[in-house]
Amino acid sequence: MSFEADVRRSGGSVDGQTPSTPTQTGFQITGWARIGFFVRALCSKPASALGFVIFVLFLILAIIGPFIAPYGVNEQIVSDAGQPPSAKHWFGTDNLGRDVFSRIVLGAREILSLAGFGTIIAVLFGTTIGLATGYIGGWFDEILMRIFDGLLAMPLLLLALLLLGTLGPSKNSVLLVIIIVYTPIVSRVVRSVVLSVRQRGFIEAARLRGENLPYILFREILPSVLPALAVEAALRFSYAIFLVASLGFLGVGVQPPSPDWGLMVREARNNVNQMPWAMYYPAAAIAVIVIGVNLLADGIKRVLLETK
């Protein structure tokens, strides 16, 4: 058993990219402390700190939104339709008399959960496929990768529109589109890392030991892939937010009267001369969170490189 642990540790250090291997017992720092360390490293640069703060703020908003939103998501106050921002309605109301602030707050959960779930599932699928194709190689790899090349050759938004055209617009379709669009990208990234480690000694050792395929893929190779994967996942997440908002804006994504920010921009666009606030606030919300998550992704990348 000690031999096995040794091999694995040396594997991690030879590869050099992994700050820690989650499965190892040899590390002293516990999970929470590691997160604390990571966050501190992240916040050492103002840009990453800003990204982190923005992301956490929106995350909190998504969790406690229903408790702080002053009005219901589709609550229509006919007499207040089209009001400019005021003490009563912080971000004003739209032409249907709905409170824009409440809708943005409540929309945070919608967009973060949709983009988040989509990204997580795409990363899971992408990682599995990337590990398998990279390690197994041969015809299996060829066929899958050519299919993915075909998918990636199409502009992402076009592919998304095509899929939604067939699936019909709904929340589940948007989720499916995120998964289908991002799985190939993630798997390409994972595969490229796998290709560089699969000839290493510790893999060969595991194979000689007679370990089965899932063990080799997830216990031996995965740790080397994690840093690249973390950065990729964060980036995918920010693009997924953008994709959800874009599809909402194009009217093929989440359906009204959901408080999706892209959809809010679309709906308010017709009345932008009369009530610009109904369009500018959700548009700003999209911009802020996309920038925030991007900065965060950059920060994660930097920290991982530094710890190397």
Add this chain to the structure above:
Amino acid sequence: MQTKNILKAIFTLVILSTFLLQACGGQPATPEPTQPPAPAPTQPAAEPAQPGQPVSTEPPAPAGGERKGVLRVATQPLVQVDPATISSDPEVFAANHIYDYLVDVTPQNTIAPRLAKSWTVSEDGLVYTFQLEEGVTFHDGSPFTAKDVIWTFDRLRNPDSGYPTADLYANIDSIEASGDLEVTFKLKQSNPFFLFDLSDNHALILKENTADPTQFNGTGPFKVVEYSPEDRLVLQANEAYFVEGQPMLEGVEILFFADQTAMVDALRGGQVDLVMALSTDLYSSLKSESGITLLDAPTNQFDVVRLRSDRAPGNDPRVMQALKLGLDREAIYQLVMAGFGRIGRDSPIGPMYSAYYSEETPLPARDVEAAKKLLAEAGYPNGLKIDLHTPDTGDRPELAVVLKNQWAEIGVDVNVMVEPESVYYGDDGWLAVDLGITGWGSRPYPQFYLDVMLKCNAKWNESHFCDAEFDQLATTAGTTLDEAERVAAYKAIQKLLIERGPIIVPYFYTQLAAIRSTFQGFVLKSFSGRSDLRPVSFVE
């Protein structure tokens, strides 16, 4: 490095937005109140490529010396230019000034002479004889005769042509020339609205045996000088026009814009003089603008919310009654129409048809409890879950959202499905769905809606409504030559539809337009494409 890049990006953004703000903020100062309708040199920036501009801005001096001013109209681009296939407002608007109708519809919805100066109708209402104007010529110089009328209508009513008018004119038995300038139409059945049918948007008179109907050879008040698709259509006054003193303008330029906001900006900036079919938002934004006259006209354009009545849940009339009781009509009108137009009464016969419109039968007021009770009686004690399909155009998605909210209170859980028009109308999907919102255009008389939308075997009977009494009344109204009988039938129809109709008509639209105040005499029509520039004049 990262931070530096971001700071750079933010800095660039700030600079850019400052420029934008300046560009926007500077604009109100530029438009001069007395913007003459031409001098190209004054707006070189707005229209960089303009091969047609010099031609139209300095046309040869008109013979009479009275015609002056070029009116620039902003519209969507034309797709069809053959009069037989035109349909959109701008297509009809352009054609209406290049060609002439036999008879025209006035802004008050009455019939007026145009190429036909007078007509007689036989006792039984089956024979119409028209006397045509003398001395009319086509733009190519050839004279206008009865043969041109016959050729035009034979083309439009040819059942093999696939033209939308083939159905409309199926009731014509024969068209004959009873003289060089006299045409006789014989009908199979009497049709009290035949003159309105003759003024259908497509019924523009072409030269006999025209090989290519897209070449703009009409008798109309303006001749085509230049047409560049997706850019502009340049028209010049027809000096030989048969109406004394018309047109009063020297020329008309129809400039194509893809976006209505851009049209209104061009109006503000002095690059165009007339914009029609405005959204309420853009119309309201022009209220404070000086030198611009705002116009509106009542229409019979409406959105209809209809429930299929031939299968569950709509086959139980109590469901539709409950949906109607769940409506707060005033709130819908204020929220969706922003106080423009009129509140509807669940029938396609709107207030624009003053003689036929009736407010005798009261609409039920909102009653949530009664609605719930009706739903329970119909077998839905725990409410109802249903998809509401709507095209993504106009105010229909907003209507859907308001309906969802109001119906939630009576226990109806609506799932809104916003679809592109091509999907909603494609493959006749709109005729299949249970609950849907459909937009219907304005027509000069109401019989059309009853015939194609509500009669038992109507072509577009989207609610699958079939009611013997209704059919009887609609047939009477559509064939009787006794006006009083028709009025009575229409009243009975409105009562019947309020009581057991499968449709909700929440509102009627208003047609909105804005024109530069230096142009006078423009009267907006319900269908903006039929608005007439002949009597419009330019005043300095």
